[in-house]
Amino acid sequence: MFLAVIGAGVGGSAVSYFLSNLTGGEVQIDVFEKSNLIGGRTATIKVFGNDYETGGAVLHPKNQYAADLVNELGTAKK
Secondary structure, three states: OEEEEEOOOHHHHHHHHHHHHHOOOOOEEEEEOOOOOOOHHHOEEEEOOEEEEOOOOOOOOOOHHHHHHHHHOOOOOO
């Protein structure tokens, strides 16, 4: 079975991650992103040799998959 996820922002990344876990890796998941950035507005850019976050400061609390991914990766708000 093949699944396609459109967009590699936080939503697409979370969906891909959890679908992979839920299917035990038995499903091929292809993620399609028009830009070269994974993470969408949560991407990091380099300015004068320093890394900066470019957005994604707020995740809606009702987006449970994104909230679960943040918690699982250990990047939850402290």
